[in-house]
Amino acid sequence: MSLGVVMLCHTALNRAAQVARHWAENGCPVVIHVDSRVPQTDLDAMKAGLADLPDVLFSPRVACEWGTFGLVQATILAATRMLEQFPDVSHVFLASGSCLPIRPVADLKAHLAAHPDTDFIESVTTADVGWTVGGLNKERFTLHFPFSWKKQRRLFDAYVRLQRRLRIQRRIPEGIVPHLGSQWWCLTRRSLEAILTHPDRPRHDRYFRRVWIPDESYFQTLVRRVSTRIESRSLTLAKFDFQGRPHVFYDDHLHLLRQSPAFVARKIWPQADLLYRTFLGEDDQNRPAPNPGKIDRLFAKAVERRTRGRQGLFMQSRFPTWGRGAKCSAGPYGVLAGFDELFTDFRPWLTRAAGARVHGHLFDPERVQFAGGETVFKGGLSDSATLRDYNPQSFLTNLIWNTRGETQCFQFGPGDVQDIVWFIAEDPQARVFIVSGAFAVPLWRSGMSVAEVRPLAARMQKIEADLIARLESPWTKAQVRRWTLAEFLENPAEPLQQLLDDLNPRSSHRVTDLPQLVPLRGFGDFVQDLRNQGMLPVLIGDIDASLDTAPETLPTARLRVVR
Amino acid sequence: MNPLSIYRLRLQRKRLLWRAFLKRRQLRPVTNRMDRLRDQPILLFSTMRNERIRLPYFLDYYRRLGIDHFLVVDNASDDGTHEYLAQQPDVSLWSAEAGYKQSRFGMDWIMHLLRRHGAGRWCLTVDVDEFLVYPYCETRPLRALTDWLDSSGTRTFSAMLLDMYPKGAMHEQPYREGQSPFEIAQYFDSGNYTISRNWHYHNLWIQGGPRARLFFASQPRQAPAMNKIPLVKWHRSYAYISSTHMLLPRGLNLTYEQDGGEKPSGCLLHAKFLDTFAAKAEEEMKRGQHYADSHEYRAYRDGLARERDLWCTWSEKYINWRQLEILGLMSKGNWA
Numbered sequence: 001m002s003l004g005v006v007m008l009c010h011t012a013l014n015r016a017a018q019v020a021r022h023w024a025e026n027g028c029p030v031v032i033h034v035d036s037r038v039p040q041t042d043l044d045a046m047k048a049g050l051a052d053l054p055d056v057l058f059s060p061r062v063a064c065e066w067g068t069f070g071l072v073q074a075t076i077l078a079a080t081r082m083l084e085q086f087p088d089v090s091h092v093f094l095a096s097g098s099c100l101p102i103r104p105v106a107d108l109k110a111h112l113a114a115h116p117d118t119d120f121i122e123s124v125t126t127a128d129v130g131w132t133v134g135g136l137n138k139e140r141f142t143l144h145f146p147f148s149w150k151k152q153r154r155l156f157d158a159y160v161r162l163q164r165r166l167r168i169q170r171r172i173p174e175g176i177v178p179h180l181g182s183q184w185w186c187l188t189r190r191s192l193e194a195i196l197t198h199p200d201r202p203r204h205d206r207y208f209r210r211v212w213i214p215d216e217s218y219f220q221t222l223v224r225r226v227s228t229r230i231e232s233r234s235l236t237l238a239k240f241d242f243q244g245r246p247h248v249f250y251d252d253h254l255h256l257l258r259q260s261p262a263f264v265a266r267k268i269w270p271q272a273d274l275l276y277r278t279f280l281g282e283d284d285q286n287r288p289a290p291n292p293g294k295i296d297r298l299f300a301k302a303v304e305r306r307t308r309g310r311q312g313l314f315m316q317s318r319f320p321t322w323g324r325g326a327k328c329s330a331g332p333y334g335v336l337a338g339f340d341e342l343f344t345d346f347r348p349w350l351t352r353a354a355g356a357r358v359h360g361h362l363f364d365p366e367r368v369q370f371a372g373g374e375t376v377f378k379g380g381l382s383d384s385a386t387l388r389d390y391n392p393q394s395f396l397t398n399l400i401w402n403t404r405g406e407t408q409c410f411q412f413g414p415g416d417v418q419d420i421v422w423f424i425a426e427d428p429q430a431r432v433f434i435v436s437g438a439f440a441v442p443l444w445r446s447g448m449s450v451a452e453v454r455p456l457a458a459r460m461q462k463i464e465a466d467l468i469a470r471l472e473s474p475w476t477k478a479q480v481r482r483w484t485l486a487e488f489l490e491n492p493a494e495p496l497q498q499l500l501d502d503l504n505p506r507s508s509h510r511v512t513d514l515p516q517l518v519p520l521r522g523f524g525d526f527v528q529d530l531r532n533q534g535m536l537p538v539l540i541g542d543i544d545a546s547l548d549t550a551p552e553t554l555p556t557a558r559l560r561v562v563r
Numbered sequence: 564m565n566p567l568s569i570y571r572l573r574l575q576r577k578r579l580l581w582r583a584f585l586k587r588r589q590l591r592p593v594t595n596r597m598d599r600l601r602d603q604p605i606l607l608f609s610t611m612r613n614e615r616i617r618l619p620y621f622l623d624y625y626r627r628l629g630i631d632h633f634l635v636v637d638n639a640s641d642d643g644t645h646e647y648l649a650q651q652p653d654v655s656l657w658s659a660e661a662g663y664k665q666s667r668f669g670m671d672w673i674m675h676l677l678r679r680h681g682a683g684r685w686c687l688t689v690d691v692d693e694f695l696v697y698p699y700c701e702t703r704p705l706r707a708l709t710d711w712l713d714s715s716g717t718r719t720f721s722a723m724l725l726d727m728y729p730k731g732a733m734h735e736q737p738y739r740e741g742q743s744p745f746e747i748a749q750y751f752d753s754g755n756y757t758i759s760r761n762w763h764y765h766n767l768w769i770q771g772g773p774r775a776r777l778f779f780a781s782q783p784r785q786a787p788a789m790n791k792i793p794l795v796k797w798h799r800s801y802a803y804i805s806s807t808h809m810l811l812p813r814g815l816n817l818t819y820e821q822d823g824g825e826k827p828s829g830c831l832l833h834a835k836f837l838d839t840f841a842a843k844a845e846e847e848m849k850r851g852q853h854y855a856d857s858h859e860y861r862a863y864r865d866g867l868a869r870e871r872d873l874w875c876t877w878s879e880k881y882i883n884w885r886q887l888e889i890l891g892l893m894s895k896g897n898w899a
Contacts, residue, residue, distance in 0.1 A: 241897045245715060252702040269707055298899050306897030309825040313891045314758050316723045316790060317819045317828035319767055324823040376875045379754025382776045390783035394757035401891060402754035 004089035009097030010035035012270035016097035026105035036061035071215040098267035122181030181220040184236035194226035237262035327426040329400040334409035338438030343515035356407035363416035414463035430478035437485035437540030486541030576811040579802040583674035604631035610669030629704035681797035697829035720794040721818035722829035728873035744834035750878040766816035827896030
């Protein structure tokens with residue numbers, strides 16, 4: 001009993017020859033098929049290099065264009081040669097020229113000896129979950145494919161669409177149940193002979209000649225007709241990216257490959273000297289324990305990075321369009337309108353209570369008010385208002401990206417540059433809290449006369465009304481909570497608790513201290529004066545004179561004690 | 564986009580190609596050593612002037628990455644750059660005496676060389692102070708990247724310019740020949756880049772970094788562009804529009820993913836801010852041969868006159884490419 005290896009080669013023939021030598025020296029006869037598009041001189045050089053090995057043979061050559069029957073044809077030619085020339089071969093292993101055995105050949109032989117009648121071939125029925133990545137599945141068997149996918153992509157796609165629309169379907173021959181699977185398999189002599197000498201073989205070949213990518217379905221389907229025992233997994237480690245292209249292994253994957261339970265890996269970069277040297281060299285004794293999950297994770301991560309990317313990152317190779325994350329930051333952040341105006345120590349309180357970084361008015365027209373009055377902030381963000389206003393969206397997404405892991409909060413109000421509002425409104429990461437009408441409190445405290453204040457207040461009310469309208473538009477994705485000043489003052493503790501819950505949902509500690517409310521005695525009269533001057537302070541709500549008798553400190557007793 | 568403007572882009576591309584073709588006469592071949600190139604070489608193209616002190620490290624860095632041949636245009640150097648390059652076994656040298664500005668800052672010459680020698684090959688176009696960093700660059704040579712790009716059918720690879728600067732004033736730590744400039748200029752700005760999309764050429768327009776932060780805070784539109792596409796599998800019909808910032812046909816500029824994923828990308832570490840900078844700025848001011856009337860250099864001179872240090876408390880110290888990838892300045896994409 002012995003193992004025979006069929007190798008399909010089309011590039012990097014020197015590496016293929018090196019691997020063939022390795023197989024042959026370990027007692028495995030090899031039949032090599034070289035793509036007929038490879039120049040004869042290259043093939044001659046390869047043959048000359050392997051001339052000293054009697055157990056390495058070459059099969060007749062056919063052209064192997066990807067996705068066509070040529071690859072199956074080549075496999076059939078080489079396998080036939082193998083079965084004829086080496087009568088004591090009991091298993092045939094199909095490998096490519098860029099496959100590399102990553103465990104000792106003796107291990108593979110022992111494995112096959114332990115499973116003498118088993119065919120190791122991935123074979124998945126198309127009726128169930130799709131095996132393919134980003135391509136045709138069942139339709140590979142039922143449509144016609146006269147055009148080359150590589151050279152005539154548009155025609156290929158158009159013809160597929162046309163057939164779908166016209167509902168053209170090929171008839172699947174009697175007895176064939178479409179199965180798909182990795183093209184790299186290891187079959188027993190019995191099964192392989194049964195496939196190759198099957199009475200229906202001409203009919204099979206005729207059918208599969210027109211199937212799309214038959215190398216992933218020919219043996220995988222037919223083996224179901226002849227085999228007694230199929231183990232549906234490939235002994236070859238081959239990972240595919242999101243477009244169905246194989247991942248390539250490099251020198252820095254050495255450690256990963258040594259942890260793989262597979263016997264052969266594909267595909268290896270031809271210049272990965274270290275890999276070839278290590279795995280074709282001496283048996284290394286202290287292999288780490290197999291850990292296939294690690295390899296899976298690495299490649300799954302790569303695919304995820306390519307298809308989903310890091311949320312909230314805008315950079316040279318990730319710039320999502322609208323609807324794909326163009327309006328989305330890296331993490332939740334708080335936008336606070338009106339709080340700073342009502343409390344004397346709101347920022348330090350919020351910093352303490354929410355464990356967040358609390359900035360001032362980041363969109364102040366004069367200067368970016370970073371927390372702590374810094375002139376430059378994390379990532380090198382400048383406090384220059386001109387730079388910020390040049391591209392406010394980049395400014396904000398940069399800030400949130402740079403401070404991943406720490407919640408950012410900033411004050412916002414009608415006195416700020418409003419360009420960013422559209423972005424905030426559509427950003428699902430934004431948590432916006434508005435006490436509408438709070439802008440009136442600093443105006444009242446400024447000591448200006450009501451007549452002076454009225455136009456200012458009216459303008460700010462207009463800006464704030466626009467702000468609220470944008471934040472409550474149908475396109476809004478931000479989480480917006482809004483109270484009128486009157487509502488807020490009725491019971492400030494509850495909105496503040498709400499704010500903390502939203503900004504720091506995982507914190508379990510209860511708030512015991514609350515910020516200090518500015519004294520509001522006389523504010524009710526001020527609002528009435530505004531009314532008398534002809535302004536309608538809608539955003540403030542119904543403030544009555546009762547404020548004047550309200551306590552200066554917050555009614556802490558009214559805090560909810562249990563959540 | 565309407566057919567007319569598409570046709571205009573085509574005319575623009577043809578004009579650029581003609582321009583480069585006509586400027587070929589300004590190039591005088593000095594050494595041509597391209598006769599024994601390997602199959603599918605990776606080529607580096609560069610224009611330079613008076614960069615003798617930087618050359619040993621520059622050549623060495625790119626040789627280690629796996630550049631097979633350097634094609635250099637020397638623009639009237641008088642500090643030994645010319646002689647040094649003429650001796651290198653893997654450099655083919657041309658010399659051009661004509662104006663740098665009049666040749667689109669050397670791009671006309673480079674484009675002629677690209678068309679002549681770069682077609683069908685991977686071509687890296689960089690300045691002598693730009694050092695390419697790409698995913699896995701410590702363990703995989705450049706050819707691993709180009710092979711991978713080939714297999715995924717990608718023709719261009721973007722590498723954003725990342726300004727590197729020292730801590731303290733630039734003249735404090737003099738640069739020695741052969742030394743890595745990043746022993747001195749160790750710091751960079753990690754997260755203050757503004758990006759907008761150029762709908763006309765489909766490229767991203769990136770600005771920011773220390774130059775925008777300090778020199779262009781009052782006129783951010785004028786801040787230099789940081790987006791670059793230096794590595795291209797060249798075709799004779801391609802043209803660089805402005806430096807290596809963007810290309811025509813504009814489909815080549817789509818080096819970014821728009822559906823939310825990340826494509827692979829690298830960075831060009833920019834070793835401009837060394838002690839050599841002051842002299843360079845002075846010279847360029849005199850020659851007036853730099854982009855937009857050298858106003859960039861003027862801004863630096865004014866900025867530097869105020870003894871400004873580019874370093875700030877949030878400057879990031881450079882470690883390796885993985886750090887840049889974590890910071891989101893470049894990406895591995897699906898290359899694993």
